[in-house]
Amino acid sequence: MKNRKGNLKTVAHKQRTRRFELRLSEAERAQFLDLENALGLSRADIVRIRVLQHSKKMLVNTTEIMKLLDGIGTQIGRSGNNINQLARHANTLQQQGMLHSAIMRDLIPLLTEYVRLQRELEQSIRQLIRLIRGQT
Template sequence: MGRNKGGRPEKKPEDKATQQVHLRLTPKEYTALGQLENDTGLNRTTLFRKRVLENQSFIVTKDVINQLSIIGADIGKVGNNINQLAKHANTITKTHDLPPNIVADFNNQMKIFLEQESELNKLFRLMYRTMKG
């Protein structure tokens, strides 16, 4: 009985990457490639495969991840503020002291927020589909 080595299962011969491609770059291009590697956190091989073979025009960089994190936190804060405003409005409504123009303004602002949130969700779905390939 053979000894179980564990680890990753062996690839099929047709799945092994055995062919090499050599590429010459100018010093400026080489620097740009290094910067792209740093920005994306991907190695050169993965960058070339995604951009050339998979025709992926959008690559997520560390800056994009940081911005998405900030946007996510801001959306959470907005949601919290909306909940606080709704609670306050419900309290005031019970005493009948809420002017109708404030309700109308709130509804307009909420409509704008929901439209922007919808656009942001569309963008996130597009980014996800692009990253997924």
């Protein structure tokens, strides 16, 4: 069976014979339309996902998440740049014989903690990407 666009309908679509009506205020309708545009999903798909599948799939504004991830990436880059500057300065001090062991003793735990946090952040970003991919 073909739809108006000439494409074959899916089996699940052929079985959808019941209609559901939802009443909204103008403000709620505007919010719903904004959500529809932001997610790139039809109203019916949004309702099906949220009502029928509960939290199995998350509705997320991927544009907003990508902006946030871009900001996080920028901050990670800046942190790496700062660490490189510190290492360069430490090498200069060591070549001049002015690097004190107390400075290195204090710096090593800080760098270790930074690496741990960076790995944790990478894992969180990977989980987020998997969740976003599961949306489609």
